[in-house]
Structures are given as structure tokens and as C-alpha cells.
Amino acid sequence: MPxxxxxxxxxxxxxxxxxxxxxxDAAGVTVIEGHDELALALDAGVEPAEVYWAxxxxxxxxxxxxxxSARVFSVTREVFARIAYRESPDGWLAVAPAPGRPLDELDLxxxxxxxxxxxxxxxxxxxxxxxxxxxxxxxxxxxxxxxxGGTDFANPNVVRASKGTVFAxxxxxxxxxxxxxxxxxxxxxxxxxxxxxxTGLAGTDLxxxxxxxxxxxxxGVTDAWLDRADATxxxxxxxxxxxxxASIAAAVVLYEAVRQRG
Numbered sequence: 001m002p003x004x005x006x007x008x009x010x011x012x013x014x015x016x017x018x019x020x021x022x023x024x025d026a027a028g029v030t031v032i033e034g035h036d037e038l039a040l041a042l043d044a045g046v047e048p049a050e051v052y053w054a055x056x057x058x059x060x061x062x063x064x065x066x067x068x069s070a071r072v073f074s075v076t077r078e079v080f081a082r083i084a085y086r087e088s089p090d091g092w093l094a095v096a097p098a099p100g101r102p103l104d105e106l107d108l109x110x111x112x113x114x115x116x117x118x119x120x121x122x123x124x125x126x127x128x129x130x131x132x133x134x135x136x137x138x139x140x141x142x143x144x145x146x147x148x149g150g151t152d153f154a155n156p157n158v159v160r161a162s163k164g165t166v167f168a169x170x171x172x173x174x175x176x177x178x179x180x181x182x183x184x185x186x187x188x189x190x191x192x193x194x195x196x197x198x199t200g201l202a203g204t205d206l207x208x209x210x211x212x213x214x215x216x217x218x219x220g221v222t223d224a225w226l227d228r229a230d231a232t233x234x235x236x237x238x239x240x241x242x243x244x245x246a247s248i249a250a251a252v253v254l255y256e257a258v259r260q261r262g
Contacts, residue, residue: 002074007082015083030154032094040164048094054080057091098154099166103182112139114211127161128247134165136254144179189230197234206257214250217243
């Protein structure tokens with residue numbers, strides 16, 4: 001008999017409340033749904049506080065052995081349908097500490113490669129950037145905000161879109177001015193991508209300590225980045241469009257950095 005059989009159970013109601021940022025921020029947690037996403041989070045050292053699994057949906061319960069300190073609850077198919085975010089859930093959901101850390105706690109290597117995205121909020125774009133960043137071995141992904149506030153890395157849709165890589169890549173969110181000052185203190189060159197860039201991507205040295213800065217497709221980066229950029233970089237485009245989706249632009253510049261760094 002599953003531990004939770006009613007959608008009116010207080011635990012079920014609390015999981016539903018965690019769909020809102022206010023409740024996630026108050027609790028300092030996020031929700032991870034999906035076997036593969038949860039497995040990658042575990043690989044990254046995440047220790048879930050609670051795990052909910054539906055025996056009628058999962059193919060194997062082997063994942064439970066990797067979470068000995070979590071409180072585990074089996075639930076019915078109906079209960080899982082209530083707490084799930086996906087249209088076709090696979091029966092795994094966990095509550096874990098929210099990803100993200102202060103800028104000064106990011107651990108960077110000697111020649112770091114950092115991806116900075118300003119004003120990017122859509123979970124799909126953030127998630128796609130994180131997947132590419134993890135594949136490229138970047139040291140950190142930083143979301144810069146023109147004003148106070150920050151990207152909600154704990155949004156379950158970011159977790160889902162990133163396939164769990166939000167836990168594998170160090171992430172931070174801070175106002176643009178703070179990010180600029182942080183890069184200056186670290187001696188990291190700021191290379192801003194813009195259609196009005198003065199240097200071609202292939203002709204830009206990306207082998208040293210580098211921050212690749214991406215703006216939104218609609219408005220690009222704010223003047224604060226252009227005023228303090230060490231270089232402005234243009235991605236070559238042969239067609240009629242003059243901009244790329246932010247996550248695609250990030251992939252292009254990151255893989256050029258990978259190529260140059262061997």
C-alpha cells in the first residue's frame with residue numbers, strides 16, 4: 001500500500017505550493033522531476049530531502065538506494081499526477097536544495113570560461129544554455145539582471161529544460177553592475193556578442209580567462225556591458241536575420257571557445 005493515497009494530504013498540498021517561486025524561495029528548495037534529471041543531480045552531489053515515487057509508473061526503484069538520507073514516500077498514480085509537472089510523468093519527483101550561489105562563492109579554474117547571459121528569463125532558454133555549458137565544461141553560468149531581482153534557477157521548468165545540468169554547472173544570478181565588478185576583480189576579459197561587434201568570432205582569442213556575454217534576442221545587452229567590454233564580438237550570419245535565439249548564440253560562442261582551447 002503506498003504511503004500517500006489522497007491528493008488532500010498536506011504533503012501533496014505543499015508540493016503543489018512549490019510550483020510558485022514565493023514558496024520555493026521561502027523554503028530554499030526546488031523540485032526535481034524525472035529519473036534522468038534526478039540521477040544527474042545525484043551525480044552532481046545533490047542530496048534530496050524528500051523523494052516521491054509511484055510504483056505503478058517507475059521501471060525500477062534502484063534510484064532509491066542512492067538517496068539513503070532522504071525521506072521517501074511511495075504514492076499512487078493519481079497522487080503523482082497531482083504533484084507532477086510533466087504531461088507524461090515517469091514516477092520520480094524529489095525536493096532538494098535550490099541551485100545557485102553568490103558570485104564570490106563560484107569556484108573558477110586558472111583560465112576560466114564563464115557564460116554570462118543578461119536578461120534571459122525564459123526557462124527553455126536558460127535550460128538550453130545550461131545543457132550546452134555543461135557539455136562545454138564551462139566554469140560557471142551567470143545570469144545578469146539589468147535591475148534588482150534574479151533568475152529563478154529553482155524553477156522546476158528550468159530544472160527540466162536543463163535535464164538536471166543546473167546542478168552540474170555552478171550558477172549564480174546578480175545585477176549587471178555586480179557581475180561586471182566581479183569580473184573586473186577576477187581579471188576576466190569581458191567579450192560581448194552583438195550584431196554591431198567589431199571583431200569576428202573566429203578572430204577573437206578565447207583561450208584566456210574569458211566571460212562570453214549574451215543578451216536577449218529582442219534587445220541585446222544593455223549599454224553597461226558595451227561601455228566596459230574588452231571586445232565586442234559578432235557571430236557571422238549569411239542570411240537575412242540579424243540575431244539568433246539567445247541559447248543558440250551561446251552554443252555557437254561556447255563551442256568556438258572549446259575549439260580554440262583544444
